[in-house]
Amino acid sequence: MPAGQRDAALGDAAEEFVLRVGREGWASARRWYRRQVWRSIGPAARHRAGLLVETWRGTEGERERMAAWINDFRLAFRALRRRPGFSLTVLVTLALGVGANTALFGVFRTVFLEPVPLPHSDQLMIVMEQGGFGCCGPASGPDYLDWVERNRTFSGLTVLSPTTFTLTGLPEPERISGTYVTGSAFDMLGVAPLMGRALLPEDQDAPGVVVLSYALWKNQLGGGQDVLGTTVELDGTPYTVVGVMPEGFDVPSPWSQMGSFRLYLPFQNEKLTENRGSHSFPVVGRLGPAQTKETAQADMDRIMRDLAAEYPQSNGDRSARVFTVHEYLFGNVGKQLGLILGAAGVVLLIACGNVAGLLLARAAGRETELAVRAALGASRRAMVRLLFSEALLLALVGGVLGLLFSFAAIDGLKAVLPPSIPRIDRIRVDGWALVFALGASAFTALLFGMVPALLASRTNLAASVKEGGYATLAPAKERLRNAFIVGQIALGLVLANGAALLVQSYAALRGQDFGFDTDGIVTMALNPAGPRYQDDEAYVTFYDQVLQRVGAIPGVTSVGTISRLPLFGGMNGSVWVEGTPPRQNAGEGPLVEVTSVNGDYFRTMGIPLLKGRLLEPDDSVSAAPGVVINQRFADVGWPDQDPLGKRFSFDDNPPQWLTVVGVVGDVRQWGPEQAPQAQMYAPFMLWSSSAYLTVRASGDLGALVPRIREAIQEVDPAQPPSDVQTMEARVDRTFAQRRFYTTLIALFAVAALFLAAAGVYGTVSYFVARRVRELGIRMALGAGGTGIVGLVVRRGIRLAVWGVLIGLAGVWASTRVVEGLVYGIDAVEPLTLAGGCVALALVAVAASALPALRAVRVPPVLALRSE
Amino acid sequence: MGEFEQLVMLALLRLGEDAYGMSVREEIERRTGREVSYGAVYTTLDRLERKGFVAHALGEATAERGGRAKKFFRVLPAGRDALRDTQRALTVMWEGVRL
Numbered sequence: 001m002p003a004g005q006r007d008a009a010l011g012d013a014a015e016e017f018v019l020r021v022g023r024e025g026w027a028s029a030r031r032w033y034r035r036q037v038w039r040s041i042g043p044a045a046r047h048r049a050g051l052l053v054e055t056w057r058g059t060e061g062e063r064e065r066m067a068a069w070i071n072d073f074r075l076a077f078r079a080l081r082r083r084p085g086f087s088l089t090v091l092v093t094l095a096l097g098v099g100a101n102t103a104l105f106g107v108f109r110t111v112f113l114e115p116v117p118l119p120h121s122d123q124l125m126i127v128m129e130q131g132g133f134g135c136c137g138p139a140s141g142p143d144y145l146d147w148v149e150r151n152r153t154f155s156g157l158t159v160l161s162p163t164t165f166t167l168t169g170l171p172e173p174e175r176i177s178g179t180y181v182t183g184s185a186f187d188m189l190g191v192a193p194l195m196g197r198a199l200l201p202e203d204q205d206a207p208g209v210v211v212l213s214y215a216l217w218k219n220q221l222g223g224g225q226d227v228l229g230t231t232v233e234l235d236g237t238p239y240t241v242v243g244v245m246p247e248g249f250d251v252p253s254p255w256s257q258m259g260s261f262r263l264y265l266p267f268q269n270e271k272l273t274e275n276r277g278s279h280s281f282p283v284v285g286r287l288g289p290a291q292t293k294e295t296a297q298a299d300m301d302r303i304m305r306d307l308a309a310e311y312p313q314s315n316g317d318r319s320a321r322v323f324t325v326h327e328y329l330f331g332n333v334g335k336q337l338g339l340i341l342g343a344a345g346v347v348l349l350i351a352c353g354n355v356a357g358l359l360l361a362r363a364a365g366r367e368t369e370l371a372v373r374a375a376l377g378a379s380r381r382a383m384v385r386l387l388f389s390e391a392l393l394l395a396l397v398g399g400v401l402g403l404l405f406s407f408a409a410i411d412g413l414k415a416v417l418p419p420s421i422p423r424i425d426r427i428r429v430d431g432w433a434l435v436f437a438l439g440a441s442a443f444t445a446l447l448f449g450m451v452p453a454l455l456a457s458r459t460n461l462a463a464s465v466k467e468g469g470y471a472t473l474a475p476a477k478e479r480l481r482n483a484f485i486v487g488q489i490a491l492g493l494v495l496a497n498g499a500a501l502l503v504q505s506y507a508a509l510r511g512q513d514f515g516f517d518t519d520g521i522v523t524m525a526l527n528p529a530g531p532r533y534q535d536d537e538a539y540v541t542f543y544d545q546v547l548q549r550v551g552a553i554p555g556v557t558s559v560g561t562i563s564r565l566p567l568f569g570g571m572n573g574s575v576w577v578e579g580t581p582p583r584q585n586a587g588e589g590p591l592v593e594v595t596s597v598n599g600d601y602f603r604t605m606g607i608p609l610l611k612g613r614l615l616e617p618d619d620s621v622s623a624a625p626g627v628v629i630n631q632r633f634a635d636v637g638w639p640d641q642d643p644l645g646k647r648f649s650f651d652d653n654p655p656q657w658l659t660v661v662g663v664v665g666d667v668r669q670w671g672p673e674q675a676p677q678a679q680m681y682a683p684f685m686l687w688s689s690s691a692y693l694t695v696r697a698s699g700d701l702g703a704l705v706p707r708i709r710e711a712i713q714e715v716d717p718a719q720p721p722s723d724v725q726t727m728e729a730r731v732d733r734t735f736a737q738r739r740f741y742t743t744l745i746a747l748f749a750v751a752a753l754f755l756a757a758a759g760v761y762g763t764v765s766y767f768v769a770r771r772v773r774e775l776g777i778r779m780a781l782g783a784g785g786t787g788i789v790g791l792v793v794r795r796g797i798r799l800a801v802w803g804v805l806i807g808l809a810g811v812w813a814s815t816r817v818v819e820g821l822v823y824g825i826d827a828v829e830p831l832t833l834a835g836g837c838v839a840l841a842l843v844a845v846a847a848s849a850l851p852a853l854r855a856v857r858v859p860p861v862l863a864l865r866s867e
Numbered sequence: 868m869g870e871f872e873q874l875v876m877l878a879l880l881r882l883g884e885d886a887y888g889m890s891v892r893e894e895i896e897r898r899t900g901r902e903v904s905y906g907a908v909y910t911t912l913d914r915l916e917r918k919g920f921v922a923h924a925l926g927e928a929t930a931e932r933g934g935r936a937k938k939f940f941r942v943l944p945a946g947r948d949a950l951r952d953t954q955r956a957l958t959v960m961w962e963g964v965r966l
Binding site: 009 | 888
């Protein structure tokens with residue numbers, strides 16, 4: 001609608017609508033209104049186009065060209081409307097292709113491309129230490145202090161110590177996560193508090209103050225302006241609120257996504273000067289002016305070399321790695337999403353191939369028309385424009401439909417994205433996605449429109465007219481169409497092979513033995529803290545009572561605790577095995593996972609006892625406490641010996657011996673993809689006062705949870721359990737991300753195969769349809785049906801073979817991408833690949849057999865008459 | 868002058884003081900028996916206005932119009948001349964023609 005008339009027109013329509021409602025009823029008026037809107041689109045668009053030409057400030061020639069384009073668009077629009085089947089097929093294909101790609105791009109952009117929401121976030125780095133355990137672990141306090149002192153590349157470095165707290169003093173105690181940070185942290189991150197003040201370096205000497213996150217202030221503490229100066233109780237200790245950070249602010253941490261810390265406490269200085277060999281602090285820093293990640297890495301290398309020379313005991317084998325915060329937090333998920341986007345792009349390419357094939361065939365059908373145009377003096381350029389405008393129109397409308405589709409698709413994606421993917425809630429179709437959709441449509445138009453247009457415009461006048469409407473593709477066009485099909489098959493093979501590998505590797509991961517049961521086990525986190533828990537005795541009493549009470553609940557068959565659940569990481573240290581030479585440096589000796597267990601843990605988790613006995617209450621009180629180790633530790637620590645009764649220690653001076661009393665089966669502690677590590681289970685608390693309660697029960701686990709919760713609150717109402725989940729759900733969750741991308745890529749592969757099959761079918765059908773007469777003559781001369789089918793199918797097979805050969809080259813090229821994502825299998829699995837080749841060949845045979853069989857069924861007489 | 872432009876101009880002349888979008892649309896629809904869209908009416912009025920054939924004046928904005936003012940159109944002398952020229956040309960051409 002012309003801008004100046006819009007208001008009046010809408011007003012008129014509204015007025016008439018009201019009149020019509022009174023006259024004809026609501027439904028009829030609505031129908032009328034809808035028809036009005038629909039019918040106004042055409043005149044309005046034409047009017048707008050006309051004005052564009054009139055107001056064009058170009059030269060006369062430019063205006064003419066513009067008018068010619070508009071005219072061609074009009075022609076193209078009419079031509080497409082005359083063939084609704086063709087147009088609809090193309091539009092749906094494009095809309096789905098562009099829509100899926102746009103939606104995925106929206107996800108990719110928000111999750112990966114968007115910077116970390118902090119000022120100049122490209123200068124923010126995470127610095128990790130690298131030692132005996134590989135890459136990458138946190139730093140030790142003294143190392144951090146030396147980094148601060150000696151570095152020449154960072155303008156600021158802060159150390160974190162993420163912790164969970166129980167927020168008490170509310171109607172319901174609640175577990176929240178927070179972190180200790182050094183005083184300059186907020187300054188370094190470049191964010192000022194919303195209210196009050198940030199933490200200051202002075203706070204490190206005088207703890208007792210806390211800065212709240214916006215979410216904690218708003219949700220738990222009421223969001224009042226008077227919050228400053230009030231106290232909050234954390235683990236039973238009061239802290240004074242001195243500030244509130246703005247919405248969306250968070251300190252980046254290598255172990256949590258942005259937005260998870262709810263409060264910030266000042267680091268206590270004495271914690272940083274403790275043991276140089278104990279590594280538990282991740283470090284975040286900001287690069288100084290004109291510094292890069294590389295210069296920072298070189299700087300850290302220098303410092304770590306110096307420290308290694310100064311403290312060979314603790315730092316002999318350690319180095320530091322510098323990551324940008326963005327790559328550390330989002331690098332992995334970005335790679336996976338990039339892969340999905342790539343797969344979707346491949347599907348779009350294949351779809352474009354199909355559309356191009358359709359357009360080529362259509363152009364062949366218009367050979368006579370084009371010849372006449374050429375004979376009447378149409379220039380080649382004018383004919384290309386005419387043909388291309390059709391493609392452009394299709395692409396534009398397809399793009400707009402795709403954009404609409406992407407809105408729905410992105411909502412669908414958000415619902416199925418695994419929750420471990422960061423920033424899900426912010427995913428949307430934004431301006432960039434819009435640009436992407438338009439770009440993708442324009443690209444597809446060029447791809448499927450330009451080449452056919454160029455080729456079709458090269459019409460052989462004499463031949464076309466002479467054949468009298470008997471239209472076939474000229475050899476060059478035929479070759480081009482075949483090339484499209486070969487390309488589609490090749491891309492299909494690459495995608496199908498990649499998808500098959502991912503599915504295989506997912507199945508391999510799921511199918512493997514983790515070393516424990518998952519059925520019928522419910523787990524929850526316990527984190528006793530507060531003034532009641534001043535010594536080990538208090539913790540022991542708490543856990544003993546919990547085990548006792550939970551064990552007494554009807555239906556519970558066994559109950560135990562463990563400091564870290566299998567598959568979810570842990571803590572480790574190097575040990576000195578008795579009888580081996582004394583260690584030169586603290587990092588020497590086998591690296592052993594340290595876990596504390598309590599109660600009937602092994603039976604609850606179904607971890608088998610292989611040798612010796614399980615833990616007994618006395619084990620914790622002896623001078624050389626008894627511990628249970630796993631088979632792997634037995635193999636590493638005492639190869640070819642009986643480990644029972646042997647001793648080892650984490651400390652050297654003096655050694656604190658632990659005695660092996662039993663050997664249990666291996667479990668995967670660090671995740672489904674990590675092989676079991678040497679591990680020991682101690683019957684007492686070591687390095688950690690928090691634990692996971694594991695309960696095995698018969699019957700409905702869900703119904704049991706409230707009773708377990710009650711039992712725990714009876715022991716101490718201030719220590720609610722958190723993170724309640726069945727073991728099965730936990731295991732399932734660790735696979736969510738992998739399952740997500742495997743499923744999506746498999747879906748794309750299926751779509752790709754389907755499209756490739758449609759492409760082959762279309763080409764061969766076309767071939768058959770154009771040669772009905774030839775085939776009829778052959779049959780009239782006595783060729784058998786089998787021979788004819790063979791003739792046609794051979795054509796399909798020839799295309800398939802070429803496609804597979806080129807596809808194999810593509811597979812070879814794609815191995816590097818696939819390598820990092822598969823587990824337990826090679827990036828090239830001959831059997832999978834062979835299967836993929838055969839599958840594609842079969843698809844090609846089937847797709848060409850259908851039209852061949854149809855051709856044979858046509859009686860020769862009819863076939864001969866068909867011209 | 869195009870056919871639809873003539874129809875719109877004639878509707879304006881017939882309606883006189885009361886010529887605005889809705890009445891023009893209804894007048895053409897009622898007399899010719901073909902469904903006419905607001906899109907067609909207003910793009911034509913816009914074009915005629917640009918050519919200097921018609922002019923408009925704003926009327927009242929009522930609640931049932933969603934608070935949007937009516938736009939009353941009238942034919943300018945230049946429009947009358949153009950319409951007359953068209954009619955003359957058509958009449959001349961039609962003379963003696965039997966279909």
